[in-house]
Amino acid sequence: MAYRLMAVHAHPDDESSKGAATAAKYVAEGNEVLVVSCTGGEAGDILNEQLGEPATSRAHRDMAGFRRGEMAAAQAAMGIQHVWLGYHDSGLPDADKGETVRPGTFSTVPLEYSTEALVRVVRRFRPHVLVTYDENGGYPHPDHIRTHEVSMAAWRDAGDPTKYPEAGEPWQIAKLYYERTMNPVRFRTIFEALREREPDSPAVEQLGEWVERFADRPDLSTTHVDVHEYFDARDAALRAHASQVPPDSAFFHLPNDLAATLWPTEDYQLIDARVPTEVPETDLFTGIPPEQDDNA
Secondary structure (H helix, E strand, O other): OOOEEEEEEOOOOHHHHOOHHHHHHHHHOOOEEEEEEEEOOOOOOOOOOOOOOOHHHHHHHOHHHHHHHHHHHHHHHHOOEEEEEEEOOOOOOOHHHOOOOOOOOHHHOOHHHHHHHHHHHHHHHOOOEEEEOOOOOOOOOHHHHHHHHHHHHHHHHOOOOOOOHHHOOOOOOOEEEEEOOOOHHHHHHHHHHHHHHOOOOHHHHHHHHHHHHOOOOOOOOOEEEEOHHHHHHHHHHHHHOOOOOOOOOHHHOOOHHHHHHHOOEEEEEEEEEOOOOOOOEOOOOOOOOHHHHOOO
16 A cells, blocks of 8 residues: 655755655655645745855745745655645744744744644645654744644644544544654764764864754654665755755765765654554554555
């Protein structure tokens, strides 16, 4: 049978830095993968100083439209399905400067509204597996935290016929995961290998900052999906987000053939399951029987 995976992300580009190879792998194996982008990334800055013209001018004039084009290219690179939940990027306010999140953006919309929107997507796509962020959002961006909250609410409510009865036929998702690609052991392993191989590379300094940043974070991953054959698809998806990912980013400094020997997996934490399963796992669909294909 073909399984269905739904990954819920805050902004376009999050899906490419967190789980893109997994998505490409499952699509190649005949499954369906749907990425939900909760916001359009409109509040993002151009992080790639090498973007060049006329792209830079176009992105400055129409960041929302530019990032939609990037997302379409990333979608094609992975072979996935994609929907926009339709909310406006909250941005990342600087509390030290007295900045606050603008009203009407994703993180300020009442949770029941965005939950109903996501429940509609769940009931239409009927995923077996849901992947999202932990309660800290992976990092404390208001949209990432809200993505966690709305995903957890949809996990709880999508199968309940008394909740949002006009949002479609109830669908109970079988398994819930947190994305754990950004785990400290992976960063340290890759950093040490790159430092030995290319000690003068600017990526060594960047990766060192990541190692330090995530040093206190425990490795909570329970599920390790071998995706080394799809690292090229992941890289293509990342490069599609040209306004956000410079071509000399540390993401690309470790050759994929070496990465495949050092850390061939993308990693997840099993949070809840409505089917029997045991950890550790090597497949997000472990334990889901064929009859789970239609539980509505």
